[in-house]
Amino acid sequence: MEWVVIISVLVMTILSLLRVNVIISIIIAALTAGLMSGLSLVESIDMLVGGMGGQANTALSYILLGAFAVAISYTGITTILVNYLIRMLTGKKTMLVLTLAGVASLSQNLVPVHIAFIPILIPPLLKVFDEMRLDRRAVATALTFGLKTPYMVVPAGFGLIFHETIVNGMTQNGVDFSMKEAALSMIIPGVGMLVGLLIAVFITYRKDRDAIPGAGGAASTINIDETKEITFNRQHAFTIIAIIAALVVQIITENLIAGALTGLIFMFLFIVVPFKDGDRIVAEGVAMMGTIAFVMLVASGFGDILKETGAVTALVEASAGLLDGNKAIISLILLLVGLVITIGIGSSFGTIPIIAALFVPILTTAGFSPLATATLIGTAGALGDAGSPASDSTLGPTSGLNADGKHNHIWDTCVPTFIHFNIPLFIFGWIASLIL
Template sequence: MGWVVVISVLVMTVLSLLRVNVIIAIIAAALTAGVMAGLGVVESIEMLVSGMGGQANTALSYILLGAFAVAISYTGITTILVNYLIRVLTGKKTMMLLVIAGVASLSQNLVPVHIAFIPILIPPLLKLFDEMRMDRRATAAALTFGLKAPYVMIPAGFGLIFHNTIVDGMEQNGVQVTVGESALSMLIPGLGMVIGLLIAIFITYRKDRDAIPGAGGAESTIMEPENKNVTFNRSHLFTLIAIGAALTVQLITDNLIAGALTGLVLMFAFIAVPFKNGDKVVSDGISMMGTIAFVMLVASGYGEILTETGAVNALVEVSSGFLGDNQPLIAIILLLVGLIVTMGIGSSFGTIPILAALYVPICVAAGFSPMATATLIGTAGALGDAGSPASDSTLGSTAGLNADGKHHHIWDTVVPTFIHFNIPLILFGWIAAIIL
């Protein structure tokens, strides 16, 4: 029975790497697990659907945050930021990269819009990047760092979703941990990402590099803004107020849905976004974040099948008997397994329920502390957001950097981010699991 988990995960990983849609790959893996465990196809589907509710809160958060991001971009406030960066940072490559990493970091916690800012901010800067002969691989590293490291370490915005998902996954499998403890457990792996970013900017991609036309296999999709000379106006002020209110409500209520709703309502109440555009804002938000949200729902159902069929317990028994209580060996094997699983799915949030179902029983049997267990789950989950061709973080970075057809997704985004973030994550996550 222990092989059920291994084979189903392999099915999911292989299909994902073959560029089969992630949702289809997870459903196929879930049905594989169900049938191998003795269930019928229909029964497996019913169990999959019944388990999808476990991530409903997170999925709705993604949808509402997508709509909020679209509303913010509608006001044109980001054009002011682009113009400022061009004016202040022209010729200053290192500072430009650090600022981009900083702006991207704000998209996870302070202004939780995730990848929505990239198509708005990056394409207008590409011409400047070429004039400065900036290595776009460094920019991809800066963007991916900002899309990952903040939510890994800070329990606000998307970080609140991430750590709540870890807490829920562990509690469902019998281990209690708080959001604060989960965040503390990820500080050391997060430090590894900081070191990876500095190596990318100051060492690996420090030299000048000319972007090659057509390298990304796409034609230019850059569109000049209708009004380059945007000045700060009343709608921008109201946008900032809405962002501040959304963050405040989220922190007070500890609920991202409440925060996102507050921001959206205020954007319409202040007429920063015309009420008549409400349908378009929400539909664009669903278009941008809906796939990610649904991946998380289906992954939760997959985790339900693995758990309810007893396949996880069987794998735990096999693993415990094989590994014994050798914590350093168990930790590195769990991280490598997590790398395979999350690289295939490309979503840290979506794989947490699956990883928790697999990891918690093994960690309990091996004597890991709750914080060490949270470290292993969180680190293994984060591995899927960098270095995976299917990750929204790498896809989002490429979408912005390849707007002029000069940036290759695999060699200019995926490989650099894998080297500079996944390798440090495994190393520092392993160290943290041993010492916590």
């Protein structure tokens, strides 16, 4: 049974590397896991479909965030930002990539639209990337850094949810733990993410590279409009108020759906977006984020099969049998287990509750401190988020960079982010678990 997770994740990974559609790859991997666990084909399909509800909240929030992002772009305020980036950073490849990493970082904490900003901001910049011969893999790496590192390190916005998940995983398994300690436990792994970004930007993808037409298959449905010169006006001020309202409601309720819905309502109440355009705004939001939302649903079903059949528990228990009391070996094996599980499920948020129940007893018995235990849980959960074909941290960057069909999801986003983030995150998380 312990081989079910490993083999099914390998199936998904290999199919994705062979450029099989990610949704089909996940479904085949899920059915493989079900059949290997003794379920029939029909039972496996039923469990896959039944488990899709586990990410229903996330999927709906993505759709609403997509609609909110479209409404924001309707006012032209994003065009002001695009024009500023073009005017100030054309010809400055390194600064442009680092600036995009910074903008992406704001999407996790300050303006919690998550990946919804990417299909709005990035497509108008693709022509600039091509003129500068900028390697899009560097941009993908920068965007994934911004989508991932802030929630790992900063306990606000999406980071608040991530850190609370760690705290709950600790306390529910008998270890008293605070939000402050959760934030401290992820600082060193966060430094690993920064090191990976700098290596990608300044070393790996620094050279010129021409984007290859057709590399990503069919282009996305996102329109690439020519940027127009727009000056700040009253509508933009109301848009900023709507964004702030969305942020405040999201923080108070700790609910993305409530925040996104608040932002949309404010946009309509201020008549920033005319009521008659409501259907079009929502439809474009669904078109922009629908595929990503559906991938998350299918990935949730896959994760449910791995959990309900006992495959994850069997993998951890089998791994525990290899532990000989050496902290370095224990930490190494548990991080590898987290990497395999998260690549399959595609969600660090969804992985932590699973591994916390299994990791805490093992680590407590082995003499790890609560801070080191939290570091291992948080790092093991975050490992695999970058590089997973089913992760929003990779699907988001591809949604913008492949708007013209020149960016491949697996080879231009998943492989670069896997190499530059999972490897340093693994190393820094492992070191942190031994010194904290």
